[in-house]
Amino acid sequence: MASVEHLTDRAPKVSVEELLDGFYPSPRFKDVSFSSYRPDPSQPSQSAAVRGLRAFAATVDEPEPSGLRKLFGARKAPSRAGIYLDGGFGVGKTHLLASLWHATQGPKAFGTFVEYTNLCGVLSFRKTVESLSGYNLVCIDEFELDDPGDTVMMSRLMRELADAGVKLAATSNTLPGSLGEGRFAAVDFQREIQVLADQFDVLRIDGEDYRHRGLPQPPAPLSESGLRDHVRNYSGNGGVLAEDDFGDLIHHLAGVHPSKYRQMLDGVEAVAWHRVSTITEQSVALRFVVLADRLYDRDVPIFASGVPFDKLFTDEMMHGGYMKKYYRAVSRLTALARQGGSVA
Structure with a gap:
């Protein structure tokens, strides 16, 4: 049975040694090889x-x-x-x-x-x-x-x-x-x-982006009541379901250095975000991209209510100088949301 915690309660301290020891492929890529790559x-x-x-x-x-x-x-x-x-x-x-x-x-x-x-x-x-x-x-x-x-x-x-x-x-x-x-x-x-x-x-x-190759459109966000039911009924695999209000999470990330986001997710097997909204500030958006990358590294399913992930960043951001960061984040978050839709 998964325990429910909040990322907003986590502010890890990471030593230099731990930082140096972390330079290896993430769990998502720990067993990959040239042979396991499937060329189109x-x-x-x-x-x-x-x-x-x-x-x-x-x-x-x-x-x-x-x-x-x-x-x-x-x-x-x-x-x-x-x-x-x-x-x-x-x-x-x-x-x-x-x-x-x-x-x-x-x-x-x-x-x-x-x-x-x-x-x-x-x-x-x-x-x-x-x-x-x-x-x-x-x-x-x-x-x-x-x-x-x-x-x-x-x-x-x-x-x-x-x-x-x-x-x-x-x-x-x-x-x-x-x-x-x-x-x-x-x-x-x-x-x-x-x-x-x-x-x-x-x-x-x-x-083409393999995450979209032959797959259905990204799942629609859950309703608030649907998300609450999902959290209440989630059984998991003995890890942590991190449930947060999206606005509170965004505020919390400003106080945690992005180099620590990996450790902030230790033990987390799924996340639930209430009331996802469009991010309008560039600095906030760039921090969130780092979190999206770390979630993708760890293959963490996402359950969310609010706006869909293709509306997470403003049109100006999606066509600006950092557009490639934002497109990558949307692609990865969409893949994790699809994964969340298949998790009981």
Whole structure:
């Protein structure tokens, strides 16, 4: 029987060690592999991406030059330090990135772009470089540049890790040379953006969002009485059903650093949100995107009343500089709402 708690009562404290220990694929992707990826037969770029990543995995595990070759300065093969998976929402980029992580030997790190920027904030940039320079592979999921400071910091981080011999792999919905477009004056930071682009070979993955491929339309929100009945009758699997008023949850998130959202969801097997409403403030919306990502990572079903998730963000947001963040969040929340509709 599930216990009912409130996310608004949770404000976890996370140590630096716990932050460092968290750089591995989420539970949703803990058992994935190249073999478990199902390419769309009508999209040959998906099968090509698997082949390219298998070949890249072999370069990660190649031993460093030694003996006379190392003594006389053997040169590395003239390949770029990283591989970059570009494609739309739901084509399986994170699945493939996690498969690469599982297919290679350690030490290695796997995290989202936001988690790496948080790491730099907690450890300092220099200590982050020192911590990651001894790794064989660093995987960066959902690579997005939100402001000029992040652009400069991440370009430096990737350059220094590449110089240290670390292999890099990243996913995004934007080609490396286009990062930052529509969010800030990209022309003023073109040099830093180009440094990022120069680190990667690009694998384009075409296709439709698999979460919507052949599936019905997203379920309509529950009525308030229906949601209360659902919470009252929910049996679960012995974990926590986190029930919150949406407005209270939004207010609470402002006081919890996004780096702690993962720990805030510990033990939660489903969430119930009362009176979901459209978010109108950009800063609030961006925080909520992080929560949506962490819920998706943990495969947490959602039960909700109020507006449907395709109305969660304003039209202006859905067509603005952060539109890709918001479309990803809507896609993931819709998938979790569908899942909630199938849970008794």
